[in-house]
Amino acid sequence: MPDKQMKISVQRYRATGNLKNSLKKRLVSSKSLIPAMIVGSIILLACLHVWQRVYVMGLVKDVSVLEKENKNLKDLVKKANMEVIELSRLSRIEKMAKEDLGLTRTSSENLFTLNIDREENNSEGFEDVVTSLKKIADNLPVLNETRAATSSIFESDEE
Known part of the structure; x- marks a missing residue:
């Protein structure tokens, strides 16, 4: 009895193996496999192309934002330099020394x-x-x- 069950199990196993082999043979020998692979490849390449365009557009947007930020920072640097020049003017410093600190010019005899x-x-x-x-x-x-x-x-x- 166990011998009979073993034979049945072996037959079923071989049947599934034959089924797999036959499925592979049918797919390879099928006339629609090659065109399906070509169509799938074209669709895959089209999706890749669209993704690439979207990605490039995002990078272009990032670059424009960074360029604006760079321009703003350069403007801030120019404004800061102008403020430094304005604050270090000799006439302004002399005026503050006279008015705020009460300093006066010294005579040449004391120098x-x-x-x-x-x-x-x-x-x-x-x-x-x-x-x-x-x-x-x-x-x-x-x-x-x-x-x-x-x-x-x-x-x-x-x-």
Whole structure:
């Protein structure tokens, strides 16, 4: 009995295998398979072409938005540069110094300029400091011993 059932199962299995083989043979030998594949390929390519056009149009839109944003940013940079130029005008700064801070122009008698002649191969910088201090000392008032003694007498009288 189990042997008979086994034979039936094997026959059914072979029948399904034969069915699959016969279906493959019928599709390959069918006259409509090749035209169906061509039509499917054309439809697939048409869909791909439409998708590509839609995608490109989206990119064009993005580019135009970015160009507008770039133009706006360039305008902001120009406005900021103009504002910097306006705020750093010398006449405006002088006006603010006079009105807001109460500053006045100094006379030329109170101005002096320090000129430092730098040598090309000066590596230590100590000589530059000494030279600068000598130039400053030349412009300072000189006080000798007799003047110092005289000044100390007058200072003690004032107290």
